[in-house]
Each structure stands twice: as structure tokens, then as C-alpha cells.
Amino acid sequence: xxxxxxxxxxxxxxxxxxxxxxxxxxxxxxxxxxxxxxxxxxxxxxxxxxxxxxxxxxxxxxxxxxxxxxxxxxxxxxxxxxxxxxxxxxxxxxxxxxxxxxxxxxxxxxxxxxxxxxxxxxxxxxxxxxxxxxxxxxxxxxxxxxxxxxxxxxxxxxxxxxxxxxxxxxxxxxxxxxxxxxxxxxxxxxxxxxxxxxxxxxxxxxxxxxxxxxxxxxxxxxxxxxxxxxxxxxxxxxxxxxxxxxxxxxxxxxxxxxxxxxxxxxxxxxxxxxxxxxxxxxxxxxxxxxxxxxxxxxxxxxxxxxxxxxxxxxxxxxxxxxxxxxxxxxxxxxxxxxxxxxxxxxxxxxxxxxxxxxxxxxxxxxxxxxxxxxxxxxxxxxxxxxxxxxxxxxxxxxxxxxxxxxxxxxxxxxxxxxxxxxxxxxxxxxxxxxxxxxxxxxxxxxxxxxxxxxxxxxx
Numbered sequence: 001x002x003x004x005x006x007x008x009x010x011x012x013x014x015x016x017x018x019x020x021x022x023x024x025x026x027x028x029x030x031x032x033x034x035x036x037x038x039x040x041x042x043x044x045x046x047x048x049x050x051x052x053x054x055x056x057x058x059x060x061x062x063x064x065x066x067x068x069x070x071x072x073x074x075x076x077x078x079x080x081x082x083x084x085x086x087x088x089x090x091x092x093x094x095x096x097x098x099x100x101x102x103x104x105x106x107x108x109x110x111x112x113x114x115x116x117x118x119x120x121x122x123x124x125x126x127x128x129x130x131x132x133x134x135x136x137x138x139x140x141x142x143x144x145x146x147x148x149x150x151x152x153x154x155x156x157x158x159x160x161x162x163x164x165x166x167x168x169x170x171x172x173x174x175x176x177x178x179x180x181x182x183x184x185x186x187x188x189x190x191x192x193x194x195x196x197x198x199x200x201x202x203x204x205x206x207x208x209x210x211x212x213x214x215x216x217x218x219x220x221x222x223x224x225x226x227x228x229x230x231x232x233x234x235x236x237x238x239x240x241x242x243x244x245x246x247x248x249x250x251x252x253x254x255x256x257x258x259x260x261x262x263x264x265x266x267x268x269x270x271x272x273x274x275x276x277x278x279x280x281x282x283x284x285x286x287x288x289x290x291x292x293x294x295x296x297x298x299x300x301x302x303x304x305x306x307x308x309x310x311x312x313x314x315x316x317x318x319x320x321x322x323x324x325x326x327x328x329x330x331x332x333x334x335x336x337x338x339x340x341x342x343x344x345x346x347x348x349x350x351x352x353x354x355x356x357x358x359x360x361x362x363x364x365x366x367x368x369x370x371x372x373x374x375x376x377x378x379x380x381x382x383x384x385x386x387x388x389x390x391x392x393x394x395x396x397x398x399x400x401x402x403x404x405x406x407x408x409x410x411x412x413x414x415x416x417x418x419x420x421x422x423x424x425x426x427x428x429x430x431x432x433x434x435x436x437x438x439x440x441x442x443x444x445x446x447x448x449x450x451x452x453x454x455x456x457x458x459x
Contacts (some may be wrong), residue, residue: 002133013204019072019088019196020203024063024125024163025099032102033066033095040166042086044094046074050087055165063230065127065165068092072196089192095123096188100181122184123176124154128195131170133157135198136191143194145303153179153187170358241296244405246309246398248291248316249380250334255279255289255316277310288371290334291316299406306398313394319386329390331383335401340364340379342404343397350400360385362391 014020025033030305034041034054045052050070070087078085098123127254128136131331137144137157158174166172177187199438244300250258259266270277272296291312295304317329335343344351344364361384370380383393 014069014206016201017072017199018069018203019086019199020067020069020387021088021092021192021195022127022206023068023092023095024127025054025066025095027062027064027101029099032098040098044091048087048091050091050092052091061165063163063165066095068095069203072199086196092192093185093189096185100185102446120181121178122181124184124188125173125177126169126175126191127166127359128157128175128203129200130173131202132200133173133175133197133199135194136175145386147187147190150185151187151190153177153181153183155187155191158270162392164310165312166351181441205308212241238296240253241298242302242406243294244297244305244402245292245294246305246401247378248293248309248312249334250279250289250291250316252281252287252289253320254315254318255281258291260269269308269311273304273308273311275304277308288373290373299402304404306395306402310391310394313391314387315369317390327386328384329387331390331394333381333383333394333397334370334374334378335381336375337377337379339401339404340381342400343381354393354396358385358389358393358396360389362393 021360032043035043035092041052041054044050046072050068053067054067055065055067063377068091069090070091074084076085076087076090077083077191078090103122104120133145136147138146144155144157147153154177155177158176162172162174166174175191177184177191179187194346257265260268266277266279269275275293275295278292280292291310293305293312295308297303297305313331314329317331320326320328320330342350343362350363351364354360362381363382363384365380370378374380381397383390383397385393421431
């Protein structure tokens with residue numbers, strides 16, 4: 001398979017036809033693939049000519065995601081017969097063999113040094129995007145059943161109760177292989193070969209989606225990706241970058257929490273994300289302010305704006321629950337009328353999909369009913385749900401807006417065109433104080449015009 005041409009020194013970008021594996025390594029085994037001072041990881045990269053990134057461990061998780069990627073060109077000699085494979089597959093097995101060897105050493109220690117290789121059971125777990133897992137399952141499950149029969153391995157695809165490091169954006173599924181070491185190794189090779197031949201449409205987002213790496217409870221985990229963004233863009237001309245902005249409508253009583261004592265919190269977010277954040281207070285009698293977040297970005301990089309927006313979301317939102325035990329929040333954003341179409345889609349298809357997949361209520365509110373602090377060419381997006389659902393919905397919304405801002409029609413492959421079915425959440429019985437746009441009408445909103453003036457300019 002020919003690989004998309006790209007700069008071989010560009011280690012922070014995954015090409016559309018590259019080969020990518022995300023291997024889940026038990027936290028207590030990661031030392032065996034990192035080594036003192038990272039020497040083992042460096043050696044694997046050097047020997048295989050592949051790229052490897054080991055994500056930080058999330059609190060409460062027993063595994064770390066090891067992302068291995070390279071050109072799909074089969075350049076490396078592999079195994080006793082010297083078969084040619086791509087660098088990523090070669091590196092995958094170096095990682096796997098080291099983890100298994102480390103597990104064998106543990107068993108030897110536990111059993112007083114007896115030979116337990118024949119009794120050892122190995123488990124391999126990998127994250128696979130939903131649009132790629134079909135090549136492993138096959139029509140009617142024929143491929144996965146054949147793999148089970150030929151290798152005698154227990155192979156499962158898990159779709160529910162996924163670990164928190166699974167990427168919401170690419171709708172990850174969990175592939176699990178269990179069996180004796182040689183059996184698992186053979187099954188892993190067969191699976192890795194299938195994934196090599198069938199790249200995911202989402203894979204170029206797997207290194208650039210910090211918004212999808214979060215702890216249980218919604219805390220964003222993105223510092224490593226923020227730093228990689230800075231390292232990567234250092235050699236490029238920022239004049240070629242595009243400014244991407246997000247505007248929150250923030251209740252006036254929440255502004256102090258956004259800023260923090262002496263500006264401590266807002267300055268921390270600015271420093272950690274690299275985004276510009278401004279607080280614009282209302283010049284009208286309304287009790288709202290605008291939190292304006294922006295940054296100069298390259299499309300393929302992690303987004304400082306997205307990072308900062310998700311970290312600020314809860315502080316910019318208002319409590320929507322009826323009682324103290326209800327954690328429901330409401331997040332409001334201002335979006336230009338010329339961009340709102342990418343959130344609605346033809347006949348309301350896009351907004352319906354986002355509602356379904358995130359379990360949040362997402363509304364587009366009519367121009368005449370948005371707060372006066374908005375421009376005349378802006379509409380309001382209102383997201384309501386529990387903090388986790390609201391964060392997922394905000395992620396969907398702003399990543400679609402980002403792709404639209406870069407005029408990247410193909411960028412929407414970051415978001416699934418076919419969603420798994422999730423029953424529609426019921427609309428809140430609590431009426432909004434704003435009018436709701438009917439997203440079900442059969443109209444293409446992708447070409448809305450915006451020639452209106454600002455109601456109340458906030459500089």
C-alpha cells in the first residue's frame with residue numbers, strides 16, 4: 001500500500017494512509033518499553049524507523065495508550081523468514097514481546113522460578129476506530145470467527161463501558177485477544193495485518209484531539225499534547241496559520257470564577273493552553289458577559305482554543321437543574337450565521353446526530369432571541385445536559401466549527417458519518433427562555449449569508 005507523501009521528519013502528523021496501532025500497555029509494565037531515561041523507547045523507534053507515543057496514565061486507569069504509527073510501506077524485515085512489513089507493525093511486536101516477557105518474569109518470580117510458560121495466559125487490548133473494526137469482524141462476523149478458529153485465541157470486540165482514554169471523536173471500540181503467548185502472537189499478527197490494509201478515516205485526528213483525553217468526571221488531560229503542539233509549530237510561519245475562535249456567553253455571576261483570584265485561574269489556562277482569552281462584560285442591562293477564546297492554529301495540530309474552551313466550559317455555564325442534586329448545566333455559545341450550517345446539516349441531520357451520540361440537548365436559537373450582547377450576524381448554540389454529556393456535545397460542536405473555519409470539508413471525517421444508535425434523550429421539561437429553531441425542516445443550512453450588523457459591539 002502506497003503511503004501518503006509527507007515530510008519524514010514530521011513526527012506529529014499521521015497521514016491518511018499510514019498504519020496506526022494503539023496498544024494498551026498495563027501501567028506496571030510500561031517501564032519495560034520505556035527504559036531508564038526513555039532509552040528502550042528510543043531504541044524501538046530507531047531500530048524500526050517508526051513513531052511511538054506513550055500517553056500519560058489517567059488516574060484510576062490501569063493501562064496507558066501506546067500509539068505506534070509509520071508509513072504503510074513494507075520496509076522492515078520481520079520474523080525468521082524475513083517477511084517485509086511496515087515499520088509500525090515491526091514496532092508493535094517489539095512492544096508486545098517486551099510486555100509479555102515482563103509478564104513472564106513476574107510469573108517466574110511468583111512461582112519460585114518454575115517453568116510456567118505453558119500455563120501462561122496473555123491478554124492484548126487495542127483501541128480501534130469504529131470505521132476500521134469492520135475489517136476484523138467481517139460481514140456477519142465471518143472474519144473474526146475465522147480468526148478464532150485458525151488461531152484458537154479468544155477474540156472479542158467490546159463496544160460498551162469503554163475506558164476513559166477511548167476517543168469519543170473516532171468512536172473507538174476495544175479489541176481484546178486472550179490466550180497462550182504464541183496463540184495470542186499469531187492472532188495479533190493477523191489482526192495487525194488487517195488493520196494495516198484498512199486504515200481508518202479518523203486516524204489523522206488520533207494525535208491531535210486533546211479534547212477527547214479526559215479523566216472520569218470531565219477533567220481534561222492534555223498537557224502533553226499542548227507541549228507537542230508548541231514543538232511542532234515552532235519551525236512554521238505563524239502568518240500562514242488560521243485564527244480559530246470560540247465565544248461563550250457567561251452569566252455575570254460566573255465571571256469571577258473564570259478569572260480567579262488575582263487573575264490566577266484565567267492566566268493559568270492561558271499559559272497551559274497557549275490560547276488568548278478575553279472577558280468582555282456586557283454594555284447592556286443583560287446579566288451576561290462574553291468569554292472570547294482564540295488562537296492562531298494549523299489544522300493538523302492540537303487546538304489551543306479547543307483545549308481552553310473545554311477546560312473553561314463548566315465555569316462559563318449556568319446551573320440548569322431544578323434542585324441541588326441535579327448537576328445539569330447549560331452552556332451557551334455565539335456562532336456566526338454563516339457558520340451555523342455545519343452544526344445543523346441538511347434537514348437537521350447533523351444536529352440530530354450530535355444529540356443522539358452525546359445524550360445532550362443541543363439547540364440553535366433564533367437570531368431575534370439571542371442576548372443583546374451578540375452581534376446581529378450571530379446565533380446562539382445552547383447545550384444542556386450533565387457535565388459529561390455537555391462536554392462531549394461541546395467537543396462535537398467546536399470541532400465541527402473548527403473544520404469549517406479551516407474550510408476543510410474533508411475535515412469532517414474527524415466526526416463519524418454513521419453513528420451507533422443511542423435512543424434520543426427527552427427534551428427538558430423546563431422551557432428555555434429563548435425560542436428554539438426547528439432543526440428538522442428540509443433545508444440546506446450550509447450556505448447561510450451573514451450581512452447583518454452587530455447588536456451591541458463588545459471590544
